[in-house]
Amino acid sequence: MSLLSSESWAMRGKVNGLTGQSITHGEFQTLSKRLGSALTRLGMKQGDVLGIVSPNCPEFALTFFGVASIGGINTTVNCTYTAVEIAKQLENSGASIVMTHPLLLTNIQEACNIYKGTTGVPKGVMLTHYNLVANLQQITHPSLMSVRGAVQDIFLGVLPFFHIYGMVPCMGLSLMTGSLTVTLPMFDPKLYVEAIQKYKVTYLHTVPPLVSFLTQSPMVKPELLDNVHTMICGAAPVGPVLINEFRKKFTDRIQFQEGYGLTEASPVTHLTPINKYLPGSTGPSIPNTYAKIVDLETGKTIGPDEGTGELCIKGPQIMKGYYRNEKATKETIDEEGWLHTGDIAKMDHDENVYIVDRLKELIKVKGLQVAPAELEDLLREHPDINDVAVIGIPDERAGEVPRAYVVLSPNSPKTEEEIAKYVEENVAPHKRLAGGVVFINEIPKLATGKILRRKLKETALEEMKMAS
Template sequence: MLSPDVAHILPATDTFQEVIPAVLPMFHIYGFTVLSLSTLIIGSKVVTLRKFAPDVYISVLKNYNVTSVIAAPPLVLFLTVHPDVKTEYLQSVRLVISGAAPLGSLDEERFLEKNWTTSSYASRIRSDRDIASGDYIHKKAFEKSSVGKLVPNTFAKIIAVDDPTGTPLGPNQSGELLVKGPQVMRGYHNKPEETKNAFLDGWFRTGDLMHYNEDGLFYVTDRLKELIKVKGFQVAPAELEEAIRDFPSVQDAAVIGIPHPMYGEVPRAYVVPKAKAQLKTEELQKYIANKLAEYKQLKGGVEVVDSIPKNAAGKILRRQLKLQYEARN
């Protein structure tokens, strides 16, 4: 059992029962543990959806007095930007958990501003996010853009990227998160080489790029394998995607690294315009140039697309975009 300050989903009583829409795939570890096992064991009502469809999900919000939403970032963005998601449909929601991929602070703010700036439930809301690689961290109180502190019985350290010594970095230094704890696997079944590569001196390599501050609060940057290396600098696609989504006529975005003869790699953006919006790629590039450092700019270009490829858990399939780009160039 989790201690009371970790268990955000409340047990059923004579007068209360959590109501949770289930759209995450239950074969995924996030959907299996957080959405299924940890909710059903305490008597929650889990409203299952065969697959995500906007009208069906909105009807669940409208008709079931949903109390908690367990989501991935694309669902949070949907609840923020879709015109048919009304504030009153979320007035019974007391908890939102977003995991499987980073949710940026700007996206978090837009979600809260739309749905709870005038709601009497605002003081009860926590914006809780779990890192992609597991339940190593929890939030005891709201902290903008942080994923919180370590859960009990768990050890963690941040090390420099590709550091074979495993030397811990200090506060506010970005690197890969390594963890130890009872929730960490022993290894991959019948795959000794993969198991060996997944650990460093007994520490599990999560593949998450993170940092922590002086108060022990952790912050996710992106997945290590997704980094774009521009002139020796490491650029996190998630940071660029968040900035692009802040552009008024953009609804969704994905960023990949493409080869460049001088810089090694440069960021390339794929963007989905908002309905009826006139998206001018030159204006978007200027907007990003004014907000971010020179090496983070979209020198690989901007392509307007109808949708961003994502897996069932809501993660952007950047590898698929890379393969599409390589096939055309």
């Protein structure tokens, strides 16, 4: 890799936003093939799984495509995970090789030592090369994509590449369109602003917390985005109030698009077309994608403006299935090939989709998924806890954050802060109980034992209204 001056980074492929190191698209292709060759010599075969545990950097993309070039399988691991969490994913995916950043080596070695005997809580999504290529082709349709052909666009790769949003619409799209991506290992306000300024970023991939930062932070002046022609927001609904504030600050010069997707769909299924943004909507389905709203009880299709139901998707980007979990696959993809998203939505007469609620119990923290069951299992291991339920509560910056309702054992001296600290020491930062710990006498449940999370959420929302 060559170290470039600040004036000569243009027309490159990947730039490390911290060090300034860069590679061209030609060098990227050569290096990824060399890596694939090296992995083959090390004994990696077609179908073998390699775990990537790394913050965003050019080497992440090189590894991802190097593995793909020899028919290998990538499992991308959240680099903020604890050793136990990493071990669970390695076991669940069947990884035989791990590629990591030097700063994470100690954590990875610990994870490898506890690899056997662990159990995988998250469901591994199997995405084929065809799924990923199809989705990239879909989102580059002229009605959706404003990347400029003759002029190299500049992306800012701050969304984690281990997350499907950062992996495909950002990392994959930049390579497919010949754009430059400036990578940042994490979001840091000062670094983020400096990178936009220094590299004259033209195309921004964001999530609601980033839109909020750009809108509300005194660090961000309107002229900061003078070179930005397009901004896309995904991972969670942005809300019309926030986007209207953003547009007031930066005028309507910036093309704003909101999208919807999920890992099981590689990920994009909906995206507002160019110059047709409709506040509150994720737009219509993208090309070669079918969408329908079905009644939760009858399963019958609901027509436009006829009410809400579960959003179902069909298209070439739909996953192969959940890895080693046929039961979950059949529960998610029906016999006709429709993917049941678990999201409650409505559709208007122009086929614009509006996400209004979520059937799935997953909590989305800054676009990252947190499974309540995972945190509940951890809390149940605490000797002072008799029962527990975890829900997501609204948060202005993160979208949602986890809150635990805990039933302590009799005469336990533990405080809410001590329980929260216990969780903090055992999970990645986005899984911490930022919504707090609440002691209650009994967890509300159905006769079948299923936790009534909706009742807890209603209580939490009422308390938050009263507090404000």
